[in-house]
Amino acid sequence: TLFIKNCDNISIKGATFAQSPNELVYNHHIAAVRAFNSTNIKLINCQVVENGWESSSGHIIDYITEGCLFELDNCDDSEVTNLRVSRLNNSYNIPYSTLSVSGPCSYYISNMDVRNITSNNLSFRALYVKPGTRKITVDGMLVHNMLGDVTGSTIGIELNGTDSAYATEFSITSGQFSNVHIGIKIDSELYNPSYMKRIKHCTFYKCLTALEIVGSNVEAYSMSIYGGSVTVDRIKETRNSVTVYTYGIKALK
Numbered sequence: 722t723l724f725i726k727n728c729d730n731i732s733i734k735g736a737t738f739a740q741s742p743n744e745l746v747y748n749h750h751i752a753a754v755r756a757f758n759s760t761n762i763k764l765i766n767c768q769v770v771e772n773g774w775e776s777s778s779g780h781i782i783d784y785i786t787e788g789c790l791f792e793l794d795n796c797d798d799s800e801v802t803n804l805r806v807s808r809l810n811n812s813y814n815i816p817y818s819t820l821s822v823s824g825p826c827s828y829y830i831s832n833m834d835v836r837n838i839t840s841n842n843l844s845f846r847a848l849y850v851k852p853g854t855r856k857i858t859v860d861g862m863l864v865h866n867m868l869g870d871v872t873g874s875t876i877g878i879e880l881n882g883t884d885s886a887y888a889t890e891f892s893i894t895s896g897q898f899s900n901v902h903i904g905i906k907i908d909s910e911l912y913n914p915s916y917m918k919r920i921k922h923c924t925f926y927k928c929l930t931a932l933e934i935v936g937s938n939v940e941a942y943s944m945s946i947y948g949g950s951v952t953v954d955r956i957k958e959t960r961n962s963v964t965v966y967t968y969g970i971k972a973l974k
Contacts, residue, residue: 725756732763738790739770751788751813762796768805771837787816789849795824805834816844823851825887829858836865838875845869846876852885859893867901872929872965875902880910882937888913892921899926899948903933910937920944930968941970 722738725731738753753769756762769790790806793799801820811817819835822828835847847864850857857880864877877898880891888911898904904925910918920941925931927948932941946969 722752723754725754725759725762727758728756728762729760731756731759731761732765733767734763734765736764736767737770738767738774740774751785752792753790755792755794756796756799757794759796760798762793762799764791764801764804766803767791769807769809771808774809785815787818788813789818789821791820793820793822793826793828795826796822796828797824797826799826800829800831801833802830803832803834804830806836806838807834808837809839811838811840811845814841814843816846818846818849820847821849821851822857823854825853825855827856827858828854830860830862832861833859834863835867835877836863838867840867840869840875842870842874844874844876844879846879848878850878850880850889850891852882853887854880854889855887856890858891860895862893862896864896864898864901864904866899869902873902876906877901877904879903879906879908881908882910883908885909885911887911888916890916890918892917892919894919894922896920896923897926898923898928898931900928902929904928904931906930906933906935907937907939908933908935910939912938925969928967929965930971932970933968934970934972936974946970 806819838845867875869875882889918939920939922943924945931946
């Protein structure tokens with residue numbers, strides 16, 4: 722919908738993004754805002770209206786490996802404040818995110834609100850921090866009621882360092898995650914003794930896994946994890962019952 726490239730000092734305030742449900746299948750957009758190779762990009766008080774983003778079928782984007790509503794790629798010193806997305810149905814055949822950030826840059830995210838999401842059998846993240854991102858600060862985030870077809874497919878925040886040559890400094894504070902498969906996932910993040918890698922003052926309610934850490938060093942404290950159970954039964958489309966184990970904190974090498 723809006724593409725920004727090689728531009729600096731741009732603010733988008735109070736914007737509402739939607740797609741007409743009457744559009745032809747081939748005209749549906751992947752992103753609401755994509756910014757590339759720019760500096761000081763600000764998204765303030767923006768939203769996607771309820772049921773206003775029709776993701777349609779995925780065959781229209783076979784050449785795209787993943788998609789997101791709001792993407793900041795190589796946009797240093799950028800921030801997203803009061804971003805709200807509610808009641809979105811994702812049926813693309815690719816992994817999808819509400820917001821993704823990447824590049825050797827610094828990003829600040831505050832008061833992000835993502836709720837009532839249904840997705841397919843691939844990953845859907847409220848916030849996706851891609852490999853090689855320099856620094857991310859999250860101060861206040863609500864993720865509620867994200868449902869996916871496959872256990873573990875919906876993630877509140879995913880920070881992925883797979884195959885990256887650089888470590889990411891991160892601070893995640895005052896997050897609330899409820900009815901989501903994985904609250905926060907930190908995967909293959911390189912160790913750097915001078916970088917902050919902190920999760921604090923976060924609440925997790927009825928998550929299959931509150932915090933999943935894979936091959937990473939994380940400082941986590943002052944967290945509240947409750948509302949789960951030892952096992953839960955999930956009924957697949959075939960009506961067969963499967964046992965799914967739940968974890969507060971799951972740490973893997």
